[in-house]
Amino acid sequence: MKLKNRMVISFFVIILVPLILTGVAVAGFTMYQVWSLEKKYGIEGVTYENLSNNTMLLSKMTQKTFSTLEKTASSDSEKLEDTSYLDSLNQNLTGKNAYLLVRKDDDVFYCGAQTQDELLFSELPEYGDASAGNDRGVYIGADVQSLVKQVDFTFTDGTKGSAFIIFHSNSMVPQLKRILLDTVFVIVLILILTALGLCTWTYRGVMTPLNQLKEATKNIKEGNLDFTIEKTGVDEIGDLCDDFEEMRKRLKESAEEKVAFDKENKELISNISHDLKTPITAVKGYVEGIMDGVADTPEKMDRYIRTIYNKANEMDRLINELTFYSKIDTNRIPYTFNKIHISDYFEDCVDELSVELESSGVSLTYFNYLEEDAVVIADAEQLKRVINNIVSNSLKYMDKPKGVINIRLRDVGDFIQIEIEDNGKGIAQKDLANIFERFYRTDASRNSSKGGSGIGLSIVKKIMEDHGGQVWATSKEGTGTTMYLALRKYQEVPVHE
Structure with a gap:
């Protein structure tokens, strides 16, 4: 694969893979948290819309308590004057970022929160406010941001009273916080792993053949040509590996040819020196015979001279072969x-x-x-x-x-x-x-x-x-x-x- 294509693939992978994996991870976490919410708070029918809307989710989480409160107000309102009963209802709201507040006329009769918010109390809906008595509650947001569910009833002494389930709408359900934290963690982890994988893939595609070429240059420097270079990695460096392997083969062939050529030259010198020695020895012998007067007759002198001539011709032929041999090697035969x-x-x-x-x-x-x-x-x-x-x-x-x-x-x-x-x-x-x-x-x-x-x-x-x-x-x-x-x-x- 070409380095250009590898970089293009890396570009799209580093964009698409994190998106896909993040989507899968968020879907998995959400399903798990929905199941966890339903199991922990005993609610049913939690949807993705509820998870994306904190107010709706908080309302749904308090729905059971609110229904109990409505039923008690309509059938047995005296219980709402019992602080122990109110504590039990408020206990159900603990951990749901909500609390119970009971108002008697214009005063606070019961407050399940540790501290009372005077601004919140002043903005609570009036007695008989129909909008505050629905399942979803009413949002108050002048000086505070809270969701209020209201149930009206009458005290035994005839005083008007209202029971409120109050929770701050800016508070977040712990499961939603967990989903956000897990999502951020997964996104960071996916980005790190994707980048690490792509960097490793690109690094190996480039460095593996480069290390191979580095080892090859070391072998060549040391005179070792008995190795092979295989095409690996990106195409550009793979082509370089092919060229390097071709160069290695030619260097090896050249080295082998040089060894063979040197061997041939040594053999040629050995052959020529051996074959020149024989006629030279004969020529020396016959010349010494003439000098010592052994050739004392015209016939013997003629035979000695003819033999010397033939031996000289033999040496001339050998020298001509040597000269012609050098012309063959240089392709300069005339x-x-x-x-x-x-x-x-x-x-x-x-x-x-x-x-x-x-x-x-x-x-x-x-x-x-x-x-x-x-x-x-x-x-x-x-x-x-x-x-x-x-x-x-x-x-x-x-x-x-x-x-x-x-x-x-x-x-x-x-x-x-x-x-x-x-x-x-x-x-x-x-x-x-x-x-x-x-x-x-x-x-x-x-x-x-x-x-x-x-x-x-x-x-x-x-x-x-x-x-x-x-x-x-x-x-x-x-x-x-x-x-x-x-x-x-x-x-x-x-x-x-």
Whole structure:
């Protein structure tokens, strides 16, 4: 979820949730207080309207006492002259914020309050006031604010009297106070819990992924890249986690590539140094022989010089491979593409190879199965490097007394297929898929007769791919190996006027 959406949700939640929960809580408290009022004061039919109107509620709470007072006044008014009876009635009003007052003529006969309010007494309704004798009472509010219920009667001596149930309308029933206090408490509690929940939700949505990113930067600083960063929290930071995870993967790949590259370089240096040491040792030996006069005949001198020349060529080839290898890694291979007539090109190439192979005791046979002279777009020098590397590899692993190399050209649709076959020791099937990888060697133990840098066939693959072609091999152990090269034919596109 986006941080913007999270903030919008938080805004509405912090408004709506407290309102809803407060409403539910107030409804629950009100129902409980209604039940409590009915049970405590013995009244029935308390409604929400009564609770919202303090005067109505107080009137309803004294209704039973008022009815008793009316009944006594009409049937047995003498009891209203008995202070003990009046005390019992006043006792029923205790706790209801009301009290009983009996007036005899213009004087107070009985007052259930601890102190008498002279202002209230002066404002009491007159004897026979019909409005003060109803169930709801009459409100007096000149100098005091009270609700008065009045019952008129006559004393035994003929004096007019009135019994009043009086309660101050500004006084509040304890249950209503409790509802207000509980409501305020619940509102404050709900606001605190809602704010706390939303703050926790937002904090976790932001801080959890930030802590994860902090831990990730610490791991990277310490060189540890073997961990994962999962997308969590708000979308904006989640996207940052995804980017950070992608960066970590690339850093790990780069580190692994660097380790592999360093390993390859070390292996290359080891291979080159080993393979250079052999011809250098031979050159030194033959030069020392010449200096010591061992080559004392023209024939022996010629053989020594030719051997030195061949060893120098071998060192030159190794150095060229090393130079070319550095160009592969920096993608700076100098290509010069031209149209090449493939038949003519291979005839010249075979002529050059024949001289070298003849001196090695290996026969070379060339077969051209092309029906017409085909043209390819290629770099003649780099294509020759491909052929030489394959042939050199064949010579290196030639184990037959009479070595044979066959070169065949075939037309396979849009491609020219070049096949270079030898009758060497062959390659095991488990090794065949890896022979074009850098530094891969089928023989684990190197020796001077089967040396090499280990990058010859990887160079072949790189050059063929840069030509838009392919290279693959088939082999059988003990029989020989065939290398296949495929180059796309050049075709003229007709221009229609």
